[in-house]
Structures are given as structure tokens and as C-alpha cells.
Amino acid sequence: MTEQPQIHTERLILRRPRLRDAPRIAALLNNFEVTKNLARVPYPYTINMAVDWLVRQRKEWSPDTITFAVCDPRQGLMGFCGMHREGRDAEIGYWLGEPFWGKGYMTEAAAAVIDWYFTMSSANRMVSGVFYFNAASLAIQEKLGFVRTGIGKRICLAQNTDIDHIETELTRDAFYRALEKL
Secondary structure (H helix, E strand, C coil): CCCCCCEECCCCEEECCCHHHHHHHHHHHCCHHHHCCCCCCCCCCCHHHHHHHHHHCCCCCECCEEEEEEEECCCEEEEEEEEEEECCEEEEEEEECHHHCCCCHHHHHHHHHHHHHHHHCCCCEEEEEEECCCHHHHHHHHHCCCEEEEEEEEEECCCCEEEEEEEEEEEHHHHHHHHHHC
16 A cells, blocks of 8 residues: 555645644644534543554555544644545545634645545545534535535534434535635
8 A cells, every 4th residue: 555645735734644643632632612523532532542543543545544634834733634434435524623713724624635535536425414513514514515415313422422413415526616616
């Protein structure tokens, strides 16, 4: 398998996670305002949890199983964006540390990962979604061409309960039409 690619955008570098990222990950995720929006991340979040997660990141990657650290050359690691297999579809997931919210970083990162995914795979769609209260994340998805497909339930480890989850999907054509408007 080849080395995981890096993606460069106007402001960001998207790269493979590194073990030395653990302190920064723990600092950014030990914030309930972040983790309450994520399904699989507990709160409080410790450096040991970050190390464990990083150790489990496999060197092998494919377009539908890959994780990118979202980094600003000056500010360092800000969050993550990646793809994982959800049933028959790839699902994009992402998070950003609270100090970096509202500046367009995740729209930029997610657009780059989605473009890379559609370039590297023959897939014509992907899925995602947000907890019903996460308007900012839903706005990012809608800006990139995702459409709502229903409401389901997902566990939120930080809140220790099942929460209504707005399910979304994105087709290749819808994404490239949306990119033209950005």
C-alpha cells in the first residue's frame, strides 16, 4: 500500500494522523461543546484515549476508510475529517476544535476530502448526517450539496444516550454543482 496522500487547500494541509498529535487531540476533544456533536467520542476525553485512537489508526487506507488530520500551517492541528464504511456506502465524518469554528475551515476541509474521494473511487454517492441540534454542521453539508434523507437515532457517547440524527446523502453530481457555487 502506498503512503497516505496529503491534500493541500488554500489554507490547510490534510495529512495522516501522527502519535505526537495526541496532546492536541485530547485538548481539543476534552470540550463538551465539541464532543456533544460526535457519535463515538466520550466526554471527558483524555490523552490516553487519544493515544489509543491513534495507535488503532491503520497504515492501510482506501478512499472509503481514511482519516485526515486537518492542519493549519501556523496554528497546527485543528480537527479531523475522514471517510469510513457505513453499510454499503462511505460516510464522511469530521470535527473541528471550538477555537476554529465559524471560519470556514471545515467547509474547506470537507470539500477537499469529498473531491479527493470522488476522484479516487468509482462511487457516485456518500452519506453523512448530524445530530438534530448541530445546525452549523448541517449548514456545511447543505453548502456542499448534501440533501436530507430522513431522521434516525445514533448513540452519542458524550451524552450517553440515543439522539435524533438527521441523515444526509451526497451524489457526485450534486457535489460538483455545489462546488461551482462556492
